[in-house]
Amino acid sequence: MKRLLFIYNPHAGKGRSKSHISDVVDCFTRQGWLVTIHPTQGKADAAAVAADLGGSFDRVVCCGGDGTLHETITGLMGLTNRPPVGYIPAGTTNDFSRNLHLPRSLAGRMETAGAGVPRPVDIGRFNGEYFIYVAAFGAFTDVAYDTPQPFKNAFGHLAYVLEGAARLPSLQSYRLRVEHDGGTEEGDFLFGMVSNTVSVGGFKGANTERVELDDGQFEVVLIRQPQNAAQLQSIVMGLMQAKPEPGGAVVAFQTTRLRVTCAGELPWTLDGEYGGAPRVAEIENLPRAVEIVYGK
Numbered sequence: 636m637k638r639l640l641f642i643y644n645p646h647a648g649k650g651r652s653k654s655h656i657s658d659v660v661d662c663f664t665r666q667g668w669l670v671t672i673h674p675t676q677g678k679a680d681a682a683a684v685a686a687d688l689g690g691s692f693d694r695v696v697c698c699g700g701d702g703t704l705h706e707t708i709t710g711l712m713g714l715t716n717r718p719p720v721g722y723i724p725a726g727t728t729n730d731f732s733r734n735l736h737l738p739r740s741l742a743g744r745m746e747t748a749g750a751g752v753p754r755p756v757d758i759g760r761f762n763g764e765y766f767i768y769v770a771a772f773g774a775f776t777d778v779a780y781d782t783p784q785p786f787k788n789a790f791g792h793l794a795y796v797l798e799g800a801a802r803l804p805s806l807q808s809y810r811l812r813v814e815h816d817g818g819t820e821e822g823d824f825l826f827g828m829v830s831n832t833v834s835v836g837g838f839k840g841a842n843t844e845r846v847e848l849d850d851g852q853f854e855v856v857l858i859r860q861p862q863n864a865a866q867l868q869s870i871v872m873g874l875m876q877a878k879p880e881p882g883g884a885v886v887a888f889q890t891t892r893l894r895v896t897c898a899g900e901l902p903w904t905l906d907g908e909y910g911g912a913p914r915v916a917e918i919e920n921l922p923r924a925v926e927i928v929y930g931k
């Protein structure tokens with residue numbers, strides 16, 4: 636019998652997935668899977684379980700938010716033969732799931748996770764760590780991991796927005812050298828994002844019309860330090876829809892690899908969680924490193 640490992644975070648989102656576990660397991664069993672269930676016991680548990688047990692399964696399905704998906708895939712990256720991953724989004728934002736065209740209903744999502752066809756997806760490597768869809772530094776990027784879980788659950792997206800707005804006056808810039816496939820950018824930067832996704836923080840990101848999850852390329856957006864408050868506001872407002880103007884404060888390009896060098900410590904987030912503050916970040920695209928189930 637084919638074996639399926641089901642990892643779920645009972646605290647993700649509003650904890651509502653807990654009441655559907657029996658239905659999920661029933662669905663997988665009907666599909667012909669022998670199911671092993673693991674409720675995550677705390678931070679990094681999904682990664683540990685995926686790394687320890689994932690190699691003995693034909694499919695791993697995780698249920699939770701972006702953090703649970705990040706941990707599950709990070710754990711599987713240590714294996715030589717990685718089983719395909721099904722994903723049932725149940726977090727606050729579920730950014731990555733917006734790439735997968737999953738059905739809207741939970742019933743449809745369970746069916747897809749167990750029986751859908753896996754497709755290759757690129758994974759990012761960041762100084763030996765992994766990320767699934769975004770590595771970012773600077774303004775706003777500390778919001779996700781600074782916002783306490785109960786607050787996130789109660790206010791959802793609003794929590795992210797309010798936290799971000801409260802920080803506007805204290806934005807810090809970093810003097811950087813950014814080397815990529817197409818050249819080198821230097822100067823003072825407020826924000827940078829290296830991504831493989833159409834959605835970040837619940838927003839459709841800039842530079843997303845070229846997103847393909849398996850093209851071996853990252854989409855990169857860098858924001859130079861604005862000269863005045865009005866310029867800052869127009870950057871923040873325009874970032875999410877506008878195509879950046881050449882030579883402007885927003886720099887956008889695609890690349891397969893990136894080296895970001897900072898004079899001091901530069902704090903990063905990987906898939907919305909704190910990723911350390913290295914002075915040099917070597918970021919590499921690992922093309923088609925895992926298979927994830929799509930909706931269509």
Ligand SMILES: Nc1ncnc2c1ncn2[C@@H]1O[C@H](COP(=O)(O)OP(=O)(O)OP(=O)(O)O)[C@@H](O)[C@H]1O
Nearest residue numbers: 647648675676678699700701702703726727728729
């Ligand atoms: N039993 C647990 N108790 C507390 N935290 C847990 C437990 N299991 C997992 N976690 C942690 O919860 C964090 C957040 O989980 P997850 O991303 O699944 O949900 P979310 O924060 O509600 O969703 P999103 O990331 O989409 O906003 C993860 O980093 C994970 O390590």
